Amino acid sequence: MRLEIDNLVVSLRSDHMLGRGRTVHAVKGVSFAIGTGEAVGLVGESGSGKSTIARAIMGVVPPTTGEIRFLQEGRASGLPKQRRAKLAQMIFQDAAASLNPRLKVGSALNQIIAVHHPRLSARERETMGLGLLRRVALDEMIFDRFPRELSGGQAQRVAIARALIPEPFLLVCDEPVSALDVSVQAGILRLLDDLRRNSGMALLMISHDLAAVRALCDRIVVLKEGEIVEAGPANAICSSPTHAYTKALLDAVAQI
Ligand SMILES: Nc1ncnc2c1ncn2[C@@H]1O[C@H](COP(=O)(O)OP(=O)(O)O)[C@@H](O)[C@H]1O
Ligand SMILES: [Mg+2]
Structure with a gap:
């Protein structure tokens, strides 16, 4: 399996109060690819x-021009929802907000397990849900918690567990640790790295902080104002960045 982003252009109508209706050129001709088990x-x-690229991959925003293809599947835009769920899942900076506040963790996992594994009995679904919590190194007690009762790190682990249910080819991680205490960031990054190594799930690690994600990634794509300024093996990009902008990102000068 392979994701190919080919000359992606995304222009959005501004919904900002000032300049409403103006066209924002968020992505201006971006191309890169991600293969099975790769971390980019x-x-x-x-x-x-x-985030606009992430939303385009997830099919939430249509490409203005260019194409997003999942190889062997063809154009992403024509695929049924359930098939799409197996291609790519996404986690967000604000994990707690991505969870339904009215559902306990166990019920939320159960609902999605029922969609993707309709032949399982209630007992089997529960076993699978508990197994998912173990995979993200959470205690079984989390099963009976509401999202508001979770720490930021726990909520992100639940979001990751939920994303694993369809066994996607790719997990898109949009600033997955930016909102977390520094002390728990490394644990989440290590979990994502372990999942990739053990299950072969590809990762797209999105961050404003190059230093934070470099250790996990095979390749890095550096984006500025909707265009790629530099791309290549993570080691090369980080040890000898050719662009001043990349150096600034490495120094974490750029802020959220
Ligand atoms: N829904 C939207 N409507 C209009 N403009 C948007 C929308 N979402 C993002 N943008 C604009 O598109 C550009 C890229 O935004 P985004 O993809 O969120 O960047 P990043 O995730 O790198 O911070 C920004 O100029 C932003 O203001
Ligand atoms: Mg963003």
Whole structure:
């Protein structure tokens, strides 16, 4: 399996109060690919178009021009929802907000397990849900908790567990640790790295902080104002960045 982003352009109608209706050129001709089990870092300062690319991959925003293809599946835009769920899942900076506040963790996992594994009995679904909590190194007690009762790190682990249910080819991680205490960031990054190594799930690691994601990534794509300024093996990009902008990202000068 392989994701190919080919000359992606995304222009959005501004919904900002000032300049409403103006066209924002969020992504201006971006191309890169991700193969099975690969980890690619997509880094750039705030507003550079990272989340827009993520939303386009997830099919939430249509490409204005260009194409997003999942090889062997063809154009992403024509695929049924359930098939799409197996291609790519996404986790967000604000994990707690991505969970339904009215559902306990166990019920939320159960609902999605029922969609993707309809032949399982209630007992088997529960076993699978508990198994998912173990895979993300959470205690079984979390099963009976509401999202508001979770720490930021626990909520992100639940979001990751939920994303694993369809066994996607790719997990898109949009600033997955930016909102977390520094002390728990490394644990989440290590979990994502372990999942990739053990299950072969590809990762798209999106961050404004190049230093934070470099250790996980095979390749890095550096984005500025909707365009790629530099791309290549993570080691090369980080040890000898050719672009001043990349150096600034490495120094974490760029802020959220
Ligand atoms: N829904 C939207 N409507 C209009 N403009 C948007 C919308 N979402 C993002 N943008 C604009 O697109 C550009 C890229 O945003 P985004 O993809 O969120 O960047 P990043 O995730 O790198 O911070 C920014 O100029 C942003 O203001
Ligand atoms: Mg963003």
